Amino acid sequence: MRQSREWIATxxxxxxxxxxxxxxxxxxxxxxxxxxxxxxxxxxxxxWVNEVQGVPGVGGQVDQILDSQIKHAIDSQMxxxxxxxxxxxxxxxxxxGYQAIVSQEKQINGSAWGGGWGLGGWGxxxxxxxxxxxxxxxxxxxxxxxxxxxxxxxxxVWIGAAQGVIQxxxxxxxxxxxxDKGAQNLLKEFPPGRPKNR
Numbered sequence: 001m002r003q004s005r006e007w008i009a010t011x012x013x014x015x016x017x018x019x020x021x022x023x024x025x026x027x028x029x030x031x032x033x034x035x036x037x038x039x040x041x042x043x044x045x046x047x048w049v050n051e052v053q054g055v056p057g058v059g060g061q062v063d064q065i066l067d068s069q070i071k072h073a074i075d076s077q078m079x080x081x082x083x084x085x086x087x088x089x090x091x092x093x094x095x096x097g098y099q100a101i102v103s104q105e106k107q108i109n110g111s112a113w114g115g116g117w118g119l120g121g122w123g124x125x126x127x128x129x130x131x132x133x134x135x136x137x138x139x140x141x142x143x144x145x146x147x148x149x150x151x152x153x154x155x156x157v158w159i160g161a162a163q164g165v166i167q168x169x170x171x172x173x174x175x176x177x178x179x180d181k182g183a184q185n186l187l188k189e190f191p192p193g194r195p196k197n198r
Contacts, residue, residue, distance in 0.1 A: 028178075030185045032160035038150075040157075040191035046078060046148070047089035052097035054156030055147035062100050066166070069176060070098060070144060073183035081190065094157070095149040102142040102166055142166025146186060162186045 034040075048071060062070070074096070075085060086092040144165060148158040165182030169175060 028165055028182050028185055029163040030160065030182075030188075032158070032186070032189060034158040034192050035155060038157045038192075040193060043083070043093040043150075043191070045084050045086040045092045046094040046096050047086045047092035049089060049095045049097045049149075052095060052147035052149045052156065053154075054149065055097065055099065055145060055159060057099060062102075066100070069179055070100065070166075070183075073176075073179045074098075074146065074187070076180070077183045077187040077190075081187070081194070093150070093152075095151055096146065097149070098144050098146045100142060100144040100166060144182075158190065158192075160186045160190075 061067075078085070083094075089095060142165060143161060143163040145159065145161045147156055149155070150157045162182045162185065165179055165186075167175070167178060
């Protein structure tokens with residue numbers, strides 16, 4: 001009897017922990033690809049453009065504030081890699097452009113309350129079963145796709161997508177941290193062949 005109660009207590013705790021863990025935010029998922037044979041060390045400057053040839057359409061326009069925040073996050077990472085943002089797009093080695101989409105996703109929120117770990121009055125374990133509940137809510141989850149185009153050879157040379165990077169909330173600082181982390185993850189291996197200690 002005691003072993004059964006201990007097993008129920010342990011199992012109940014595990015279920016609660018799983019439900020509480022389900023109160024999550026979407027993890028960032030990053031995918032990249034690049035044109036084989038391209039010597040990325042020759043690129044030193046870049047400029048932003050509204051559209052990059054070869055990047056598939058994924059969404060619409062974002063507002064000016066989010067546009068500025070996305071570009072600032074990418075600019076910071078490009079600067080860390082020794083790239084300079086050109087004032088004149090005609091003088092840039094690379095043309096950068098992005099598209100973004102924000103979609104609605106379901107989020108599961110779990111909770112528990114009550115006292116003890118019995119079985120709610122069933123059997124000899126008493127009525128001290130903790131109540132469990134799970135509620136779903138809708139959140140906005142955003143993805144952006146970044147493309148890099150070489151105007152000299154007229155080819156898309158690098159593309160990357162970061163999912164779960166744009167997730168608007170009331171906490172502005174948290175939004176910016178998520179965006180900065182997304183840009184860092186997206187450009188972690190850029191440029192291809194870059195020494196890891198650089």
